[in-house]
Amino acid sequence: MSNDPTPRQPKGIPVGGQYAAYAHAEPGAVLAVARHRQAMAIRRDLLRTHGFVPAATMQAMNAPTTTEHREEWWNRNFVAAEYRAEGKSYPQMPDDDTPSMHTGQAMSGKRRTHRMNYGNEDIQLRMPSATAIRRFSGDNGNPTFDVPVSVALKGGAPVQGWVRVTKSGPHSWETTTLGGNGGPAGEQVAEAVAAVLESRRVTMALARVPDLLAARKAREAAKGAELSPVSSSWIDEVGFDENTNTMATRIGNKLYGHKVSKQFFEAVKVSERPGQVFNKLVRAHQRAAVVQCGKCLRFTSALVAHTCPTGHKPESGIGQGHVERARMRAEAVASSRSAGVSPVVNVAPAPAPVNTAPSRNAQPVPTRKTGLPAARRVDVHAPAPTVPEKNDPASPRYLDPEAF
Structure with missing residues (x-):
């Protein structure tokens, strides 16, 4: 997951580039609203095609440290989720996964899944509680599934998106951020989610990880590399x-x-x-x-304790009914937030080409004297000098492979 709240451009839009471009004439608050509406317009049109919709990273309404605007938190994550065109898909952590399933305000009319905030000096993370995630995994045979999160890295704006998770052992989880270009921000988010799910004291999990990037690097180093x-x-x-x-x-x-x-x-x-x-x-x-x-x-x-990588499991299709409801909710939300907005943003026209050819009356630019000898002319038709092969037995530089 990228920490950049700028919406990604879908394939096929002629303006191209990784992220959408914006005019910066508006003040910050107005510009943030405009960006959010453009992102919603892009998601709206993708969802209306009923084809494959990749996950996205979207601007969050508020910081992960607050519980306010809970319904909007879920709605924006529904809009940002991945949806398959047909067949099996990865399950989404549902918004109504509670032990008692009392009446509430989730899409199903049940009580909403409990969310928690986890953090340290470098990251603040809000997601369904570790208890709820572990319970959903165990109740469904530990499949690979997607978990909604909102996150704010130190010095960055809060964003929302999804992390794909798989329980790979008694106390180990495989985690991958979705909807962005990875990089350090995505690695930090993935490692933060894994650290919380693997910890016995989840409220202290991130406080015990002073450097998420170093922890992620150590985790990946333990998996090794292929030959x-x-x-x-x-x-x-x-x-x-x-x-x-x-x-x-x-x-x-x-x-x-x-x-x-x-x-x-x-x-x-x-x-x-x-x-x-x-x-x-x-x-x-x-x-x-x-x-x-x-x-x-x-x-x-030899200095690293090896752990065989497990990776994520194939799509299971578990909870397909919830995924379909989430897709319909996502399209409705994206449409209401982007009424009258085109997904193609206004892009400043390209600057006119500059004529760099010299004019007819231009004088040659004098060569600055450097005191260095002039470059030697090379005859390109002359035969190249013969250099003995490094591993030629007749060469004095011969290295015997058997002596390795």
């Missing part, structure tokens, strides 16, 4: 773990690790002669102990 085969006479597989900047190289039944940049790894992976590129770019770098899991076959740094 891929390469076309080489002596290197079998290579892989790269971005969380630890470690490259693994499997030669026969041995696995070697090196601390290198991702560019060096990519150079080896795509090369027609991986062995030569490995000798040139990787072999001399710092060695790193790596281990390969016999179950998932991914490798990790």
